[in-house]
Amino acid sequence: MAKAAIMARSATAGDGALADAGGPALRDDKDNSSNMNRREARQPRIAIADLAREAEAAQTVGDFTATDPVITVRGCNVWYGETHALRDINLDIGRNEVIALIGPSGCGKSTFIRCLNRMNDTIETARVSGEFRMHGEDIYDRKTDVVLLRARVGMVFQKPNPFPKSIYENVAYGPRLHGLAANRAELDEIVHSSLRRAGLWDEVKDRLEEPGTGLSGGQQQRLCIARTIAVSPEVILMDEPCSALDPIATARIEDLIDELSQNYAIAIVTHSMQQAARVSRRTAYFHLGRLVEVDATDKVFTNPGHKLTEDYVTGRFG
Amino acid sequence: MNGAASQEQVLERVRASLGRRYRQERRFRLYGLASALLGLMFVGLIFGTIISNGYTAFWQTQVLIDVYFDPAVIDPGGGRDPLELARADYNRLARAALTELFPDVRARRDRRSLNRLLSSGAAYQLRDMVLAEPELIGKHRAVWVPADDEVDMVVKGYIDRSLPEKSRRVKDRQLAWIDRLADAGRLERHFNAAFFESGDSREPELAGIGGAALGSFYMLLVTLVLSFPLGVAAAVYLEEFAPRNRWVDLIEVNINNLAAVPSIVFGLLGLAVFINFLGMPRSAPVVGGLVLTLMTLPTIIIASRAALKSVPPSVREAALGVGASQMQMVLHHVVPLALPGMLTGTIIGMARALGESAPLLMIGMVAFIVELPGSPFEPATALPVQIYLWADSPERAFVERTSAAIIVLLAFLLLMNGAAIWLRKRFERRW
Ligand SMILES: Nc1ncnc2c1ncn2[C@@H]1O[C@H](COP(=O)(O)OP(=O)(O)O)[C@@H](O)[C@H]1O
Numbered sequence: 001m002a003k004a005a006i007m008a009r010s011a012t013a014g015d016g017a018l019a020d021a022g023g024p025a026l027r028d029d030k031d032n033s034s035n036m037n038r039r040e041a042r043q044p045r046i047a048i049a050d051l052a053r054e055a056e057a058a059q060t061v062g063d064f065t066a067t068d069p070v071i072t073v074r075g076c077n078v079w080y081g082e083t084h085a086l087r088d089i090n091l092d093i094g095r096n097e098v099i100a101l102i103g104p105s106g107c108g109k110s111t112f113i114r115c116l117n118r119m120n121d122t123i124e125t126a127r128v129s130g131e132f133r134m135h136g137e138d139i140y141d142r143k144t145d146v147v148l149l150r151a152r153v154g155m156v157f158q159k160p161n162p163f164p165k166s167i168y169e170n171v172a173y174g175p176r177l178h179g180l181a182a183n184r185a186e187l188d189e190i191v192h193s194s195l196r197r198a199g200l201w202d203e204v205k206d207r208l209e210e211p212g213t214g215l216s217g218g219q220q221q222r223l224c225i226a227r228t229i230a231v232s233p234e235v236i237l238m239d240e241p242c243s244a245l246d247p248i249a250t251a252r253i254e255d256l257i258d259e260l261s262q263n264y265a266i267a268i269v270t271h272s273m274q275q276a277a278r279v280s281r282r283t284a285y286f287h288l289g290r291l292v293e294v295d296a297t298d299k300v301f302t303n304p305g306h307k308l309t310e311d312y313v314t315g316r317f318g
Numbered sequence: 319m320n321g322a323a324s325q326e327q328v329l330e331r332v333r334a335s336l337g338r339r340y341r342q343e344r345r346f347r348l349y350g351l352a353s354a355l356l357g358l359m360f361v362g363l364i365f366g367t368i369i370s371n372g373y374t375a376f377w378q379t380q381v382l383i384d385v386y387f388d389p390a391v392i393d394p395g396g397g398r399d400p401l402e403l404a405r406a407d408y409n410r411l412a413r414a415a416l417t418e419l420f421p422d423v424r425a426r427r428d429r430r431s432l433n434r435l436l437s438s439g440a441a442y443q444l445r446d447m448v449l450a451e452p453e454l455i456g457k458h459r460a461v462w463v464p465a466d467d468e469v470d471m472v473v474k475g476y477i478d479r480s481l482p483e484k485s486r487r488v489k490d491r492q493l494a495w496i497d498r499l500a501d502a503g504r505l506e507r508h509f510n511a512a513f514f515e516s517g518d519s520r521e522p523e524l525a526g527i528g529g530a531a532l533g534s535f536y537m538l539l540v541t542l543v544l545s546f547p548l549g550v551a552a553a554v555y556l557e558e559f560a561p562r563n564r565w566v567d568l569i570e571v572n573i574n575n576l577a578a579v580p581s582i583v584f585g586l587l588g589l590a591v592f593i594n595f596l597g598m599p600r601s602a603p604v605v606g607g608l609v610l611t612l613m614t615l616p617t618i619i620i621a622s623r624a625a626l627k628s629v630p631p632s633v634r635e636a637a638l639g640v641g642a643s644q645m646q647m648v649l650h651h652v653v654p655l656a657l658p659g660m661l662t663g664t665i666i667g668m669a670r671a672l673g674e675s676a677p678l679l680m681i682g683m684v685a686f687i688v689e690l691p692g693s694p695f696e697p698a699t700a701l702p703v704q705i706y707l708w709a710d711s712p713e714r715a716f717v718e719r720t721s722a723a724i725i726v727l728l729a730f731l732l733l734m735n736g737a738a739i740w741l742r743k744r745f746e747r748r749w
């Protein structure tokens with residue numbers, strides 16, 4: 001019932017957006033030059049003819065709710081200065097589920113997950129509106145402590161970014177910040193178990209004091225995952241965690257995600273359709289700032305409900 | 319037309335232009351090499367002249383005299399009262415010892431010229447010996463005492479003996495005595511410790527850079543203690559915490575402008591504010607330090623901001639991502655990573671401050687000061703100012719001392735720049 005109301009709202013908002021549907025392509029050039037190229041230039045764009053189809057995306061196809069949601073997002077809009085990066089996104093992230101966010105570059109996947117732990121706060125030009133709740137609490141409420149939020153919603157970034165410190169210190173940093181360990185023994189325990197769960201323990205157990213930056217790319221990424229799970233978050237956001245890794249390292253991370261999904265809700269952005277198909281239970285397809293379709297992964301890949309989704313998953317553009 | 323050109327034609331054209339391109343490249347490289355060599359030549363020239371002029375100042379001619387520590391002169395009362403001992407006429411002892419070496423010199427005028435071979439520092443040295451060891455009184459002792467700067471110049475070969483006597487400050491008689499002393503093995507060049515230990519003096523053989531170096535040291539200490547924390551804090555605030563608005567922009571622009579203000583203006587400011595308005599002591603290193611702080615702050619702020627900017631955003635995101643607050647992110651990760659860059663900037667700023675003389679002239683650090691400063695609040699000069707003062711002195715011996723002081727200053731500067739390079743290399747990180 002509530003769902004229907006929201007559907008209606010997003011539809012009307014979408015209609016409003018229709019008015020400038022012809023705009024984006026023209027506006028984009030201006031935006032790119034004016035926001036100082038903070039991001040690399042966007043990837044191949046869709047032909048003008050596709051823009052018409054974009055309008056159809058105003059309404060999300062499929063079921064964006066989750067049965068046991070940890071995070072619920074309603075009517076999310078994000079602007080970077082004048083760029084309207086996300087339009088009316090509604091999406092739930094359920095407990096212990098892996099949800100994959102796919103879509104062409106620049107469609108707003110990163111922007112979306114960065115809203116969930118308020119990482120966009122650090123970008124001066126970014127403006128976020130909409131309703132974000134975690135267990136019913138408003139994420140963007142004034143009283144919400146960002147630090148606490150980020151402890152509950154961990155993040156793994158595209159490029160492995162261990163601190164230029166020892167492996168041990170990398171993992172111990174979060175628990176230490178939040179005072180999760182009463183003494184050194186407890187801290188050791190947290191560090192060791194986090195490394196174990198991240199599948200890195202056997203490789204590094206003899207060199208915990210060596211710098212984390214000296215590991216291979218895949219190991220670094222697993223170290224970052226260990227660092228994230230060391231503070232026992234409820235949700236882990238992963239922004240293309242494997243895009244800088246070779247296939248073997250990627251496979252390891254995917255196995256890891258599989259294991260982690262028993263205890264954590266995971267939202268993973270990926271460019272690889274196979275990866276999405278392998279690790280996720282639900283898949284959300286983003287297109288030009290809109291959430292076009294979200295549904296069970298099988299359904300999205302075998303029987304997509306939207307033409308844009310179909311074109312994307314069959315590799316016709318992207 | 320382009321489209322129509324066949325592959326062979328294209329190849330032909332490329333080949334035709336190749337020769338010209340290579341020639342251009344060679345010419346360009348030649349220009350670069352030539353200018354680098356020219357620069358190197360000048361550096362070599364500067365160092366060459368300074369070192370060849372100055373290295374002799376690190377040795378000082380001394381005379382071996384047999385001193386009789388005559389109780390009648392030093393302590394007629396016999397009370398061994400230190401005050402009494404300090405006041406005695408030690409010159410007489412030195413003169414007596416010299417007379418003993420030259421019994422043939424009788425005439426009063428000759429005696430006086432003879433006595434002039436010894437530095438007035440000889441008396442101080444004898445006094446200090448007696449004060450340190452009163453048992454010496456009544457004993458004979460062979461002592462090396464400093465020779466006069468003219469003797470020093472003769473020994474070092476700076477005085478042309480072939481000149482007519484009238485145009486020489488050292489007369490023929492004196493030259494003969496010097497030669498006799500040398501033949502007797504009583505004239506030797508010793509390491510010139512006084513040059514490093516003592517303050518300024520009218521007598522070149524007694525003048526040293528100790529006071530100036532100490533003044534510079536106090537000044538840099540004040541500068542470092544003030545400008546490093548202030549500069550880093552300002553940079554951290556501006557780079558990490560300040561909102562982006564017009565006020566902050568204004569501050570930024572002004573900091574950049576301050577970095578370009580001529581240093582003498584800071585001297586004037588110091589004179590007006592610290593000395594005239596706040597009533598701080600004139601000629602004191604603490605004021606010099608404050609002035610140099612004003613001068614180096616912009617440099618440090620700019621360098622520190624550049625260092626902060628170069629910390630990759632991924633590290634910041636990583637810290638925030640595990641729940642560090644803005645402050646924790648900055649203090650735990652960004653500042654430590656930026657610290658080498660900040661230190662490098664600070665050292666370079668310090669090196670500039672060390673070599674600065676113009677603002678110090680304005681605040682009276684150009685005085686003739688013999689005493690070593692005991693604290694930053696006592697009058698002192700600084701190394702570059704000392705160089706300026708000596709360069710103005712007419713005595714030949716001050717020429718080499720000027721160069722020697724320059725060598726010491728350059729050594730400090732090279733040391734500091736070396737430290738900056740070492741820091742940069744040592745902490746260079748790849749992420
Ligand atoms: N920091 C930023 N400043 C300005 N525009 C940005 C910024 N980050 C992203 N954008 C813009 O927002 C849109 C969505 O970007 P993003 O979320 O990074 O896409 P994705 O992760 O799906 O590739 C793009 O048009 C991009 O140009």
Ligand SMILES: [Mg+2]
Pocket residue numbers: 109110111239
């Ligand atoms: Mg992205």
